[in-house]
Amino acid sequence: MSYQVLARKWRPRTFHELVGQAHVQRALVNALDQGRLHHAYLFTGTRGVGKTTLARILAKCLNCTANGRGDEGITSTPCGQCDSCQAIDEGRFVDLIEVDAASRTKVEDTRELLDNVQYAPTQGRYKVYLIDEVHMLSTSSFNALLKTLEEPPPHVKFLLATTDPQKLPATVLSRCLQFTLKHMPPERVVEHLTYVLGEEGVEYDESALWLLGKAAEGSMRDAMSLTDQAIAFGQGAVRHADVAAMLGTLDHRHVLALVEALAAVDVQKLLAEVAQLAEQGPDFAAVLDELTAILHRLAVAQMVPDAVDNSHGDRAQIQQLASRFTAEDIQLYYQIGIQGRGDMVHAPDLRSALEMTLLRMLAFRPQGVPKPPATPLPLRPEPAPSADATPAPAAPPSAPVLAEPAAKKPEPAPAAAEAEPPEPAVQAAPPSEAPEALEPQYDAPPPWSLEEVESAATLCQSQSQSQSQSQNPLHPLMWRLPLSRLNRWPREIS
Numbered sequence: 475m476s477y478q479v480l481a482r483k484w485r486p487r488t489f490h491e492l493v494g495q496a497h498v499q500r501a502l503v504n505a506l507d508q509g510r511l512h513h514a515y516l517f518t519g520t521r522g523v524g525k526t527t528l529a530r531i532l533a534k535c536l537n538c539t540a541n542g543r544g545d546e547g548i549t550s551t552p553c554g555q556c557d558s559c560q561a562i563d564e565g566r567f568v569d570l571i572e573v574d575a576a577s578r579t580k581v582e583d584t585r586e587l588l589d590n591v592q593y594a595p596t597q598g599r600y601k602v603y604l605i606d607e608v609h610m611l612s613t614s615s616f617n618a619l620l621k622t623l624e625e626p627p628p629h630v631k632f633l634l635a636t637t638d639p640q641k642l643p644a645t646v647l648s649r650c651l652q653f654t655l656k657h658m659p660p661e662r663v664v665e666h667l668t669y670v671l672g673e674e675g676v677e678y679d680e681s682a683l684w685l686l687g688k689a690a691e692g693s694m695r696d697a698m699s700l701t702d703q704a705i706a707f708g709q710g711a712v713r714h715a716d717v718a719a720m721l722g723t724l725d726h727r728h729v730l731a732l733v734e735a736l737a738a739v740d741v742q743k744l745l746a747e748v749a750q751l752a753e754q755g756p757d758f759a760a761v762l763d764e765l766t767a768i769l770h771r772l773a774v775a776q777m778v779p780d781a782v783d784n785s786h787g788d789r790a791q792i793q794q795l796a797s798r799f800t801a802e803d804i805q806l807y808y809q810i811g812i813q814g815r816g817d818m819v820h821a822p823d824l825r826s827a828l829e830m831t832l833l834r835m836l837a838f839r840p841q842g843v844p845k846p847p848a849t850p851l852p853l854r855p856e857p858a859p860s861a862d863a864t865p866a867p868a869a870p871p872s873a874p875v876l877a878e879p880a881a882k883k884p885e886p887a888p889a890a891a892e893a894e895p896p897e898p899a900v901q902a903a904p905p906s907e908a909p910e911a912l913e914p915q916y917d918a919p920p921p922w923s924l925e926e927v928e929s930a931a932t933l934c935q936s937q938s939q940s941q942s943q944s945q946n947p948l949h950p951l952m953w954r955l956p957l958s959r960l961n962r963w964p965r966e967i968s
């Protein structure tokens with residue numbers, strides 16, 4: 475017994491089996507049920523989205539002679555059992571005339587076709603002309619077709635299909651009812667593959683199906699063909715590693731590791747990851763594409779956590795990573811990523827282009843916010859003697875954070891002031907806290923007044939939101955200051 479490929483075996487045979495073209499399905503079902511049929515339909519859309527399938531289903535609807543139905547009855551639910559339905563499914567129905575316009579472009583071919591239009595159907599109720607790739611017809615062929623297309627005999631229906639409707643003359647377009655079939659989004663492909671593989675009893679990884687769904691680029695037939703290939707490749711199962719190897723997709727974990735390094739602002743780790751990647755000789759442009767795709771998902775995860783897809787079986791990891799970036803950082807990295815992708819054509823080599831793009835992300839990252847001074851903001855000129863008592867009314871939210879350094883400070887001050895300060899700075903390892911180590915004068919009691927701080931606070935309130943989300947604990951008065959002032963302020967004011 476010969477093997478039939480999945481794409482053909484699971485070709486939809488009724489409107490209800492059709493995947494993802496609900497808008498066309500509904501229009502055709504209603505037209506059939508109400509008997510308001512046009513004589514010429516044009517189905518457009520990319521390869522493998524169901525143009526020919528739709529046309530065949532329509533041919534069945536027109537010619538089904540289901541038991542119990544009178545000879546009048548066209549139906550939106552062909553039985554699939556009668557002679558006509560079976561003949562159409564098997565491609566041997568004499569009144570369904572399938573023409574491949576790509577191989578019959580000449581006007582003689584079209585004339586020959588049209589010579590037979592006037593004769594009544596042999597077996598069915600209607601003669602259905604299915605002209606595939608109709609945009610390939612020559613101009614004179616189109617002209618020869620026009621008259622018949624406008625007013626065909628009552629027993630004739632024209633179903634035209636094309637991937638390229640722009641190439642059709644307006645005269646043809648205006649004589650047809652046009653339906654544009656949609657691309658298949660990966661979600662829909664995965665859904666369908668899940669169903670098909672379940673019916674076929676083939677084991678699979680969900681993430682492998684997502685790889686296939688993306689590789690299919692909107693075409694269900696491509697997805698089915700790739701699945702066939704994957705089953706053969708994986709000896710009867712569809713596994714992630716096999717599919718990735720087959721498609722030449724890169725190992726997603728490497729890209730996640732890059733994002734991880736970005737989250738940690740760890741340049742060394744970042745470059746080490748790129749070096750490790752380079753050993754596999756990957757397509758660096760694809761790495762960057764993948765990276766920006768992850769950044770996009772991170773942005774989605776931040777705004778609408780439930781909307782993150784599980785396209786690599788990594789939803790939990792994406793949601794966890796999303797909490798480690800600010801929304802601005804993600805937007806910035808994404809922007810730099812896609813611009814870096816565009817610049818890759820000019821780069822001397824792709825690896826350095828990738829590295830530069832990654833480094834640029836960190837270089838242009840806003841420098842975080844400086845740590846708040848260890849001593850609380852003085853509300854009165856001389857707070858020194860009771861440093862740990864005064865902050866409590868002024869700054870209740872951050873009091874625990876501020877109390878610690880404030881309590882520590884008097885301790886080393888009398889004995890050895892030089893040994894103690896470097897130590898906490900080293901222990902506070904995250905690089906985002908580095909400004910504290912560079913700016914020791916923050917520890918000095920700041921010489922500004924409350925009025926100064928508050929007038930500065932009114933300058934910019936919008937920037938302050940991001941700073942309030944940053945991991946750095948802020949003094950409640952400082953968080954309202956604009957970033958530009960925060961970076962400069964100790965020198966500027968003192």
Ligand SMILES: [Zn+2]
Pocket residue numbers: 537538539540552553554555556557558559560
């Ligand atoms: Zn039937």
